[in-house]
Amino acid sequence: MAARDYGQYDGVTRALELVGERWGLLIVRDLLVGPRRYGELAAGLPRIPTNILATRLKELQDAGIIRRAPRSRIIVYELTAYGRELEPVVLGLSTWGFKALDEPREEQILTPAGMTIALRTAFRPDAAAALPPTSYAAGFEGAGLTIGVTGADLTVERGGGPADISFSTGPDIRAMLCGDMSGVRVLHGDERLLDRFAQTFRLAA
Amino acid sequence: MAARDYGQYDGVTRALELVGERWGLLIVRDLLVGPRRYGELAAGLPRIPTNILATRLKELQDAGIIRRAPRSRIIVYELTAYGRELEPVVLGLSTWGFKALDEPREEQILTPAGMTIALRTAFRPDAAAALPPTSYAAGFEGAGLTIGVTGADLTVERGGGPADISFSTGPDIRAMLCGDMSGVRVLHGDERLLDRFAQTFRLAA
DNA sequence: CGGGATCCCTTAGGATACTG
DNA sequence: CAGTATCCTAAGGGATCCCG
16 A cells, blocks of 8 residues: 555545645646646746656646646646546535635735636536627736637636636635625626626636 | 645645545545444554544544534534535546556455445436336445335445345445346345346446 | 756655653 | 653755756
């Protein structure tokens, strides 16, 4: 038995042995957004030591959760089908964790991957399906995302781009996803689209 | 910032700061089954050092996930409403982790709480609702449980008791929950009730 | 420059003994 | 029974270095 095994035989224990180590699920979270290179992962997890990142990537690979994929001379890490099955767990943690989120502290940063998962967590497909297709360019304190909503489909991409409305927010994303748009500043576009955004993305009370 | 914070501001990160430490979610899993005393928790987590159990209980309490409840001179730990909201996460990990479970190894044990969560994970309310109410007394290698299914309702209690059928299993619970009843031995009752059990509890492929 | 490997130090976690 | 106290190991943190 590996030293850090829990010595029990059941699903929860096995899952925690595979992805329960520190940083493990955050790497999975970032890869749920899309394939990433080593340096991109390191940039999205600013406090992770490089040796830990390397170790976790090997462990996740050995467990069949991620794979290294060569993309024309550069290597990207991507989730396997089995790894993608962690999405409900990650979204569940996101839903649960948001309820315990305080005001953001000075040293806490927003990352593009974290915001992407937050948007997926808050996304209301039913509400979105009843609204016209809309694109939003959102500047989240250093994490610029382009959000596309078409019917019940959601896409989120890094970086800015043309969109129906462009806005920037303060750091308190939780407040915004709970319907408080007071920290939002519209850069261009019809301000009423903010209401549409608030209907489309909303965390449960 | 606490030394072990991740330095990010989002739901997944916050959740992992609260319950992502080693043993944290296993304690939550055991308390999802019901309130437990300190000694019961220690018995259900045989490899946890007692100082770690004490530390985790304090942390979970400070986070508002569990509370100490006096029950006439003895103290039990129980989940708060917020702690119970972790149930989907724990069941999600269970579902996911079962797919990565190998044959049980010699040193791996079954615990009553682990088996209870496994049964909840495998429970098929739709199938159960179409079957008559049934009680099962199952002996899982040292974890005796009494399982009651009434319509789409499931109850699992520790210990044996009168039941429609009584059986004992080998250690490979995963195989059994995947439909392979070859390791099961009926102690008394109508053997055909095993089929009913297999329809009621079944992990997805 | 991307993708790591190495070093040293700190601290969480494991084993065990002990106490109210 | 319900935890503390202690000691020790090994994982994690942080900086730096290496290599194709």
